[in-house]
Amino acid sequence: MAITPHTIDQSTLPPELARYHRQMLLPGFGIEGQKKLMSSTALVVGCGALGTVIVNMLARAGVGHIVVVDRDFIEMTNLQRQILFDEQDVKDAIPKAEAAKRKIAQINSQVKVTAIVDDVNHTNIEKLAGIxxxxxxxxxxxxxxxxxxxTRYIANDCAVKHGIPYVYGGSVGTVGAAYAILPHTAPLGTGETVWEKAGLATPCLRCIYEQAPPPGVNPTCDTAGVIGPAVSIVSNYQVAEALKILTGNLDRLSRTMLSFDLWENTFRQLKVQKAYDVAECVCCKGRQFEFLDGMFGSSTTTLCGRNAVQITPKAGEKAQMNFDEIATRLRGMGTVTANKFMLRADIVDQGNPYELTVFSDGRAIVRGTKEANVARSVYAKYIGG
Amino acid sequence: MPTVTIPAALRPQVDGLSEITVAGASVGELLLKLKDQYPAFGAKLYKADGALNRFVNVYVNNEDIRFMDDLDTQVTDRDEVAIIPAIAGG
Known part of the structure; x- marks a missing residue:
């Protein structure tokens, strides 16, 4: 049944719907759209500059269940742009996903948030996506x-394999890009998803960018900096596209990729739709999920602008860490602090200072080096291999 | 002459310029001239075999050249050529 949005009378709405009155007035939204949102589950991968805005806006809009995954903890330099966090979170050393969950509980208690403190990689993305x-x-x-x-290609592989809409966003410095993907799950004209049947499937991320920029080619957070408005524009645009998808307004999605530079005052709508026909994409056309299959996966990651390396135990090697035991072992070597999420130790190894942060699943971030080998060595020495 | 927009990521290799006007009839010609003028820029844009790196897309009036005639895509003085790399941050 079609609902004429602008005639919704706020006073007749039940309390759980009334708070969404303003967005329900929009054409194509209505009570029906709101109910779709409230019964939806969204996976938000990463809860930094983009992720905090995304989680915040999805929660305020009333998306019923938000699964937010982030491997990191909050630092003072995050607060300039990561809108869900505050100084107390930094003092308390709260992981980002957990802090987001606590903030959302205050913002919209109708929304269920599942906070997962973990790296997103090829071993866990499908489970995170509910498969x-x-x-x-x-x-x-x-x-x-x-x-x-x-991680984006891993998410893209998962989205294409399982037929899940995926909204890409990226931002660094004063530039940003965003693009909503309704993936092809089968050869053109044969897919069973709503969007394929409607002829609305789009090229995937690998159709557009076949390869990731290798390290050192593009500027990172530390070389280029980043301003809040750039990430905020990207992430809010992503949320707008997400709301269209979740309310069933698939025909309203942008068919172009947003690309802008706030410092140059350029806004573009890049025409990307022909990519599916032209690109012979290994992922959505070829049905080969190279990133999901772990062909390019790595177990160490040099973290952007942090002089730090993350070490992720291989699948099957994850164990619950005994922080008390480790803390006792490390206390003689430097300052050790721990809470139920993580343990942090300042260690001097061969004359070089490192900050070692270990999470309960065995994942660790070694700060003080960009070298994977050095980080592995510090990890092996003080946590164990 | 057509204008080539340089992304922030590659401006250090072109003396900080965000736009460069360069003579040429095709996208390939424009980019080769820029490569000759700014070798460090060329090194980031091209692979060893002379093809463009695949994490960089080139657009003429916001249309990807892969969907036109690729590097042979013809350009006039009124066309805007933009080099746009994948944006990784977030």
Whole structure:
């Protein structure tokens, strides 16, 4: 039944719907759209500059269940642009995903947030997307708030393989890009998804960018900096596209990729739709999920602008860390602090200072080096291999 | 002459310029001239075999050259050529 949005009378709405009155007035939204949002599950990958805005706006809009995954903890330099966090979070050393969950509980208690403190990689993305997951079913959308292309290709592979809409966003310095993907799950004209049947499927991220920029080619957060408005524009644009998808307004999606530079005052709508026909994409046309299959996966990642390396144990090697034990072992070597999420130790190894942060699943961030080998060595020495 | 827009990521290799006007009839000609003028820029744009790196897309009036005639895409003085790399941050 079609609903004429602008005639919704706020006073007749039940309380759980009344708070959304203003957005329900929009054409194509209505009570029906709102109910779709409230029964939706969104996976937000990464909860930094993009992710905090995405989680915030999705929660305020009333998306029923938000799964937010982030591997990191909050630092003072994040607060300039990561809108869900504050100084107390830094003092308390709260992981980003957990802090986001706490803030959302205050902003919109109708929304369920599942906070997962973990790296997103090829071993866990499908489960995070609700595939073979006892906790929740297949998510309705994946929204990208990550800071590297490897994870984006993993998310893109997962989205294409399982037919989940995926909204890409990226930002550094004063530039940004965003693009909503309704993936092809089968050869043209044969896919069973709503969008394929409607002829609305789009090229995937690998159709457009076949390869990730290798390290050192593009500027990072530390060489180029970043301003809040750039990430905010990208992420809010992503949310707008996500709302269209979740409310069933697929025909309203932008068919172009947004690309802008705030310092040059350029805004472009890049025409990308022919990419599916032209690109012979290995992923959405070829049905080869190279990133999901771990062909390009790495277990160490040099973190953008942080002089730090993250070490992720291989699948099957994850263990619950005993922080008390480790803290006792490390206390003689430097300052050690721990809470239930993580342990942090300042260590001097061979005359060089390192800050070692270990999470409960065995993942660690070694600060003080950009070298994977050095980080592995510090990890092996003080945490164990 | 057509104008080539240089992305922030590659401006250090072209003396900080965000736009460069360069003579040429095709996208390939324009980019080769820029490569000759700014070798460090060329090194980032091209692979060793002379093809463009695949994490960089080139657009003429916001249309990807891969969907036109690729590097042979013809340009006139009124066309805007933009080099746009994949944006990784977030």
């Amino acid at each position: 073979g997951n006892d906790a929740y079913g297949k998510v309705d959308i994946i929204v990208d708030g990550v800071d590297n292309f490897e």
